[in-house]
Amino acid sequence: MISVEDALARIFDLTSPTDIETVPLALAAGRVLAEPAVARRDQPPFDASAMDGYALKSVEADVDAQFMVIGTSAAGHGFDGKVGPGQTVRIFTGAPMPQGADRVVLQEDVTVSGNLITLNHGLDAGPHVRPSGADFKVGDQLDAPRLLSAGIAHLGQGGSFLERRTEQPGSGQEAPNCSSASDDEPGRAQR
Structure with missing residues (x-):
């Protein structure tokens, strides 16, 4: 029997990253975050x-x-x-x-x-x-890779988080192997 880590490594060796495209978080449900998304404001922004x-x-x-x-x-x-x-x-x-x-x-x-x-x-x-910032605070981060649920849409409202690189999930695409965008550049999503 092989370890879980070895099994995952063998599976990921059989896959290749998909193309990356930019999508707003409001449209990113069902995709995989390909790089971290960082909060630009507190939520809620007030008590x-x-x-x-x-x-x-x-x-x-x-x-x-x-x-x-x-x-x-x-x-x-x-x-x-x-x-x-x-x-x-x-x-x-x-x-x-x-x-x-x-x-x-x-x-x-x-x-x-x-x-x-x-x-x-x-x-x-x-x-x-x-309290202000109870959900998340400026600088809080969603780490990649992360499958984004339908609840991610509210994070994109009002510019709370930057648009970020995501990829469509599928056979092994959860392991992003791509360069990251700068903080001034919106991300891209993989499809």
């Missing part, structure tokens, strides 16, 4: 709400505490002001946390009366905030 609810100062989050709702923060349209004492901002999942707030109280844990909310009994510990 973001992980739940629908109310953003406020965690030190004020006591049962029966009341807060004045002073605005709304939604994904794509954050709240421009600052949360002060006794204030809260209605917030939705994925929205940027307003300045001055460090916790989201779930909408199910409040009673709303006009522009006032009251925190209910059974309040959880929170904070329900995704």
Whole structure:
């Protein structure tokens, strides 16, 4: 019997790399990354709400505490002001946390009366905030070779990652044997 490493070496000796072409990551699902892809920004790019609810100062989050709702923060349209004492901002999942707030109280844990909310009994510990860079940070790298799944498309949105060299998977093509593109040059994909 031969080792796994020897078996793989014998298989890869029978293959040759395919051509390389440039593709955006949004179209790279099912391909194999032929060189590393490096994050150019943090994701999320700001502290973001992980739940629908109310953003406020965690030190004020006591049962029966009341807060004045002073605005709304939604994904794509954050709240421009600052949360002060006794204030809260209605917030939705994925929205940027307003300045001055460090916790989201779930909408199910409040009673709303006009522009006032009251925190209910059974309040959880929170904070329900995704910190900036929780998914990945500038400089994080996807190493090659790597089979890219359908989830890779979101990394290509908003220019989070550079376009990178990929190759179509097949008989042994997962072992890239190609030169790398510079950081200033988009990659190419193998087909």
